[in-house]
Amino acid sequence: MVASPTYPVQLIQPDGRRVHSPEYSALVSDIGPERLREMYRDLVVVRRLDTEATALQRQGELGLWAPLTGQEAAQVGSAHALAPDDYIFTSYREHGVAWCRGVDPADMTRMWRGCAHSGWDPATVNMTNPAIVVGSQGLHATGYAMGAKLDDADIATVAYLGDGATSQGDVSEALGFAVSWGVGVVFFCQNNHWAISAPTHIQSPVPLAQRAAGFGMPAVQVDGNDVLAVLAVTRRAARHARDGAGPFFVEALTYRMGPHTTSDDPTRYRTDADLDEWRARDPIERVRKLLERESLADDEFLAEVQDAADTAATRLRSGTLALPDPEPLGMFDHVYTTEHPLIEGERADYTGYLASFATQKEAGR
Template sequence: MMYTPTPVADLNTDVDDVARLLTADGERIADHDLDPWVADVDTHMLRDLYRDMALLRRIDAEGMALQRQGQLGLWAPCQGQEATQIGTARALRVDDFAFPSYRETGVTYARGAGPAGYVRAWRGEAHSSYDPHEIGAAIPQIIIGAQTLHAVGYGMGIQRDGGDQVVATWFGDGATSQGDVNEAMVFAASYGAPVVFVCSNNQYAISEPVGLQAQVPIARRAPGFGIPSMRVDGNDVLAVTAAMRWAIDHARTGRGPAFIEAVTYRMGPHTTSDDPTRYRDKDELERWRARDPLTRVEAYLRSQGAFDDEFAADVAAAADKIAADVRSTCLGMTSAPPVTILDNVYAEPHAGIDEERTWFTAYLDGFAESEREVSR
């Protein structure tokens, strides 16, 4: 796919230079190059993708509410990015492996994380909310872009084991300015690692617009590393699915890494500690609200007679249940003693950790002693 430079001022709002199969109004674009990659996606499969996105949005809303109520320490919302996360994650095989960032709740959902898998770490109860080996997804990475290097290392391991699995890694537009992401692409291209890089271009690196760091569409950077790329409408789950299938096929058949830039939008704050009203205006938000990934699929399904009140009620009930499960699981957690934060830091006994545990225990005991003094 050929690209022409886009003026910096237009990068935040231009959504025309993307691959798309469903318009914002839910109309199917015919005779597109991506059609062969989703030839099997009928209305039944599209209903399943809609259900996934609806449940993800509800999990995300519950996470926000739990944080505001003091039950979670932090939450990184993904409202508006459901199509990118579900479309890419559902295209993976069970034995493929995912390396998400901290915002990819939809990836961990699609890989099979249960209610505790969304909130345990954000509540501070453990280093990870789930066992990575059980669901085929690494611990969500907080350090910006670090997961891309982990993914490439894993992919090189697959090569040496002689497997045909694929690794996928997700990161934001801001992460593309990090050395880790660029180093990961150098290694992936040099060794032909079976890695799919998914850039969720949600228009903001925390509070700075993408145009501040990207002079041309981000997808144009990958070919400079020798990696083929595609720029896709990240709010179109059908197009995202097609793009991911293309990228996975490229990686799985021994042709090396592939890169997807999914142009989407973060409707909420960067995290619950952020105030997005300080750096973006309401008009911009409303423009992107009109491109909502759920409403466009609903519109298409309704045009096909595949979205009725019964289906809507079924999805709503499933969303209510998963939200209730997340909430009850979160509220039912028993906090471990603070000193356990030092458990499992090393695989083998380590004198340095033992020393820190002794110091930390004495430190905590000091608070108990102070409380006893006050009570007297």
Template structure:
């Protein structure tokens, strides 16, 4: 049996409100968290998922065409990101990894800002306080400590906002994640640990590092946990709302394991066919999160042609704006690397900038000397 199948999700253990074929499943514990999600709300969730999949496909195409240096696809993880992202309040703060572009979309990020780092035009994509979401963290798992620290600050301020941190199954082997959970449990910090278990930490299967479900680790730290079907947008919305309510009312942290699947490569530099069985991909494609919600909507007469056409038009428009923003992005100036390093200027950074300016000027002097020599020899 392949290693990655050793901890495959038991459907009976996962919180699931929409079955793989689009059927609505009752759940006494979680139905109450989605009572207000009516037909238009479901259609909005469907639109969100279609749009971010289109964004993802366009960004992948831009990378293949040489317009981006790299791109981390989220294909297959739309429900986990949209379901949780749409549960958040404006004053909640998100700390993500590099793959949560769907959450960034929910937070209202400017489309061009999503691409700045991947095009090599900036050290970070956006102002974190403009959308209450930190810029993506590439160092695996480090954002969990940032989120816990922020949540401890919320406690000190006496506020009821919540910090939410996203990471993958591979990050749970990092010390930062475990240290963050120790602090979160000790101080009962209002933080949600949202693990998207997409079954692959680059080329390593989840079963290699987790011989029991990942969510089962959290109670050892004193943190309640839940496993949710990560391809079920309604269930992801419900469990996140419950965790947010717990955090806001003094109940401390929650660990959510959203069991999903990374249908694309780890990044556009990766070739998953070298380590992943094609049959596995086919099995998970049958659980596609967008098709699942479409099945539910269709069964309720909520997905007529005019709705799908409107959603497609919206997705195409967003993709066109994403492409235009990428291609028309102004190239950074040489000294832009010193911008936004600190919140205020300081002598240490000014000294480095001065040295770099003189270094660049030396090339201009050399070019001028070469020109004079060439003209003098004529």
């Protein structure tokens, strides 16, 4: 079933009023006041982490960062829908998902600072590290889900991707393979409307959810700035995968408020009017207004949330600045699980190159 592209699933309006959905409201009926406050806390913390990491890059402490501001609800809502043994294949912008899975903020910047090939141990949180090759994680997730099916594991495998990734051949191959073999992959597409500077409408003449339906899998379009709607839709998709019913595609309509990465200048391809429209749909303000409508957010609670966000940001900053410079030869470690002649040859060549500096220094004396 494909939700109408004109009416994506929505459970909270931008002004904080609830929306009743006969199909999806029941899927979040267990979300009481404390759980709603917990999700609001995560939304605020995630934005604060993103702000801090962006500042670190601007200060020369990170080589690059991929901001997520504006996409918090899509990430927090979907992450809260998943079980601990579900496995996540990420792209490069899912810092919010990482936070919700329990990744230490101090580990989030290791790769972006250039200190390591990766940031955290995937086995500890069942989530891979950022994937820079656009769309490749779709095939990885499909292969993992195939293994889970052969092992009779009742889990959902989730592949996070952006709208731009749906234009990659890897994603089309993953969609086709997942349907053909009936594997339990949830393809979670954060349609933030920009593939760097290319708007979605020039990538596809139809909603991306309809693209997935063309492969023969169920697909739903959801308001990606509505954390409860995203939670409900992702719960449905994950249950579909765990039940052995095959893959499911979710298109979360959201907006990237910042640059594609910190090397991008979005003012070259979009207007202030675009931003104003989406600022009115801010995912954090939406939940805050809901909490205030239902008398769940007083000054004390809001101050506690801000303290939690600042503490997490401090952890990210201090952890980043404390990262040691890597050993030069460390770049050849963990490339393959076993020794590889090409890598070993490159290691030997680079070892000789480094040694030449010591020789030159001695000669200069």
